[in-house]
Amino acid sequence: MLIGAILPPLTRELALPDWTAGAIFSLSALLWAFFSPFWGSLSNRLGRRPVIAIGLIGYATSTFLFAFVAYLSLQGVITNWFWIFVCLLLSRGISGIVGPGVPTASQAYIADRTTPEARTAEIAMLGSGMTLGAALGPAAAAAIIASMGLLTPLFFIGFIVVGLAVWVFLKLPENRPPKTTIATSSTSISALKDPAIGPFIIFGVGLSMCTGILVQTFPFAMMDRMQIEGPQASQFLAAAMTIGAMATLISQLVLIPRLRLSPRNFTLLGVVPILIFAASMLFAADLGTFCLIQLMLGIGMGLARPGFTSGASLAGTPEQQGEVAGLIVATNGLGFVVSPLFGLWAYEHISPYAPFCVVIVIMSAVAAIIALKTHEPSQTA
Numbered sequence: 284m285l286i287g288a289i290l291p292p293l294t295r296e297l298a299l300p301d302w303t304a305g306a307i308f309s310l311s312a313l314l315w316a317f318f319s320p321f322w323g324s325l326s327n328r329l330g331r332r333p334v335i336a337i338g339l340i341g342y343a344t345s346t347f348l349f350a351f352v353a354y355l356s357l358q359g360v361i362t363n364w365f366w367i368f369v370c371l372l373l374s375r376g377i378s379g380i381v382g383p384g385v386p387t388a389s390q391a392y393i394a395d396r397t398t399p400e401a402r403t404a405e406i407a408m409l410g411s412g413m414t415l416g417a418a419l420g421p422a423a424a425a426a427i428i429a430s431m432g433l434l435t436p437l438f439f440i441g442f443i444v445v446g447l448a449v450w451v452f453l454k455l456p457e458n459r460p461p462k463t464t465i466a467t468s469s470t471s472i473s474a475l476k477d478p479a480i481g482p483f484i485i486f487g488v489g490l491s492m493c494t495g496i497l498v499q500t501f502p503f504a505m506m507d508r509m510q511i512e513g514p515q516a517s518q519f520l521a522a523a524m525t526i527g528a529m530a531t532l533i534s535q536l537v538l539i540p541r542l543r544l545s546p547r548n549f550t551l552l553g554v555v556p557i558l559i560f561a562a563s564m565l566f567a568a569d570l571g572t573f574c575l576i577q578l579m580l581g582i583g584m585g586l587a588r589p590g591f592t593s594g595a596s597l598a599g600t601p602e603q604q605g606e607v608a609g610l611i612v613a614t615n616g617l618g619f620v621v622s623p624l625f626g627l628w629a630y631e632h633i634s635p636y637a638p639f640c641v642v643i644v645i646m647s648a649v650a651a652i653i654a655l656k657t658h659e660p661s662q663t664a
Contacts, residue, residue, distance in 0.1 A: 285423070285436050285437065285440055286308075286349075286375070289428070289433060289434075289436065289437065290304050290307065290308070292433065293353055293433060296357065296433065297353075297356050297357065297364065297367055298364060299364050299367065299368055300364075303368045303371075306368075306372065307368075307371055307372050307375050308619070309619070309620055309623070310372055310375070310376055310379065311375050311376060311378055311379035311616075312379065312616040312617075312619040312620050313379070313616065313620045314376055314379030314380050314616075315379045315382065315383050315612070315613070315615070315616030316613040316614075316615075316616035316617035316620060317613070318379070318380050318381075318383050319383040319386075319387055319609045319610070319612040319613035319616065320606060320609035320610055320613055321609065322334055322338065322383050322384040322387045322388065322609060322612075323387040323388070323391065323605040323606050323607070323608045323609020323610070323612070324605055324606055324609060325384075325605075326384070326387060326388040326391050326605045326608075327391075327602070327604075327605035327606075330457050331388040331389070331391055331392040331395065331457060332388075332392075332451060332452065332455045332457045333452065334384045334387070334388035335384065335385055335388045335389055335392070335451050335455070336448045336449075336451045336452040337381065337384050338381055338382055338383065338384025338385035338386075338387075338388065339385055339444050339445075339447055339448035339451065340381075340444075340445070340448045341377060341378065341380070341381020341382055341384065342378050342381065342382045342385065342444055343441045343442075343444040343445045343448065344377055344381075345374055345375060345376075345377035345378035345381070345382070346378070346437050346440060346441040346444070347437075347438070347441045348374035348377065349371060349374040349375055349437060350434050350437035350438055350441070351374075352367070352370040352371055352374055353371065353433075353434055353437075354434055356370075357433075357434075379616070383609070383612050383613075383616075386413075386608075386612045386615075387605070387608040387609045387611075387612045388605075388608070389409060390406065390409065390592070390596070390608040390611065390612070391604045391605045391607075391608040392457075393405050393406060393409060394596045394601075394604040394607075394608070395601075395604065399597050402593045402596060402597060403539060403546050403549065403589055403590070403593040404539055404540045406589050406592050406593045406596065407534075407535040407536070407539040407540075407585075407589035407593075408535070408536070410535050410585075410588055410589050410592070411531075411532055411535040411536050414528060414531045414532050414535065414585070415528075415532060423436065427439060475610055477598065477599070477603075478656070479598035479599075479657070480595050480598045480599055480603075480607060480610075481656075482652050482653055482656040482657050483546075483550070483591045483592075483594045483595035483598065483653070483657070484595060484610050484611065484614060485649060485652055486550060486587075486591045486649040486650075486652060486653050487591050487592070487595070487610075487611055487614030487615075487618075488614045488617055488618055488649075489618075489645045489646065489648065489649035490584075490587055490588065490591065490614075490618070490646075490649065491614050491615050491616075491617060491618020491619060491622075492618035492619075492621060492622050492625070492645055493557065493561075493618075493622075493642045493645050493646055494584065494618060494619075494622075495618050495619040495621075495622025495623070495626060496622045496625050496626040496638045496641060496642055497560070497561070497580065497626075497638075497639075497642060499622065499623065499626040499627050499638075500626045500627060500630050500638045500639075501524075501564070501577075502520050503627070503630060504564060504567075504630070504635060505519065505520060505523065505567075505573050506520075507635065508567065508568045509568070509569070509570065509573075519570055519573075522570075522574065523570070523573045523574045523577045524577060526574050526577050526578050526581065527577035527578065527580050527581035528581060529581065530577070530578045530579075530580075530581025530582045530585065531581040531582070531584050531585035532585070533581075533582075533585070534581065534582050534584075534585025534586050535585045535589060538582075538585070538586065539585075539586065539589060545594075546589075546590045546591070546592075546593040546594030546597060547590070547594055547653060547657050547658070548590075549586050549587070549589065549590030549593075550586075550587050550590030550591045550594060550650075550653050551590075551650060551653055551654060552586050552587075552590070553582075553583045553584065553585070553586030553587025553588070553590055554583065554587060554646055554647075554649075554650040555583065556579040556580065556582045556583035556586075557579070557580060557583035557584070557587065557642070557646055558643060558646055558647070559576070559579045559583075560576045560577075560579045560580040560583065561639045561640075561642040561643045561646070562639070562643060563575075563576040563579070564576065564636075564639040565636055565639055565640075591611075591653075592611050594657065595607050595610070595611055596608070596611075625637075625638060625641045626638050629641065
């Protein structure tokens, strides 16, 4: 999430076209979606711990290269905007290729070490770490940038990640022996075609698309309807989005352990506040309403994402956990590849209300798939 806070102002500092920031994010998301199943399968062969460490080293390498290219460009060593863009694109692409090893192997690691009854809560705990990072990353970047410069957070987090990689490789317990044969590329495809797993993966793609649409369009809708801009807009947006992030944390850390519903029911329950969010965006016009609907979005995401993730995990066999984890992580990137078309482009060229209508349609469709194509687990599951 540091990149999200640094890249837009960096492109302005380097006089790059605004579309280059979107292209860098989109390529990384596309590579993330494409390589996630590979890392999930590889974790079955090498073990979860080495793949997590490799993913962390890959992310650190990408971050250092990105920062180095940006530094040379700011110093005037690289002056042509096209080559600056290409170098930033390639350096960020490394993260999209190697980075998925971290969440895929981490999720499979949890699946290896938890009972079916505890898996949803444990996966929610993993999700809460990501949510906390998403909430703190931009704030930490802003604080560091204010005192130490635009690129300092990248070097800072790069060294932290290298330390984490060393710790994981040397200290993280691993109780699952690696396989003696590597999984083939068809394994993930067969897992996707599994009637018990496939509906949850389809839901994940739909949820990721809607997340991308809402994340991209919410700030512009709020600024346009409240007629605010500049520092005032940043303050109001930060307040609303912080409420959403805190609601997600509460859902993952408090609601899920106490409600004790099945993954299927958590998934369906999470759809309800997301639909309320999208419908409310058709008429919201004041700060209080925007904060309230961010609260609804946070609750919905906090319930739905662990729900479909644990649902897919529990639907797979122990031998399929790497492939299932890879598919789940791939959904996070795949949705963001196509969401710009239905988000900001539709907001600007079709109607300011179009993106939220699209979210209502997509979420209703994928919820229907979960309701019709999945079943409650047996009491002994």
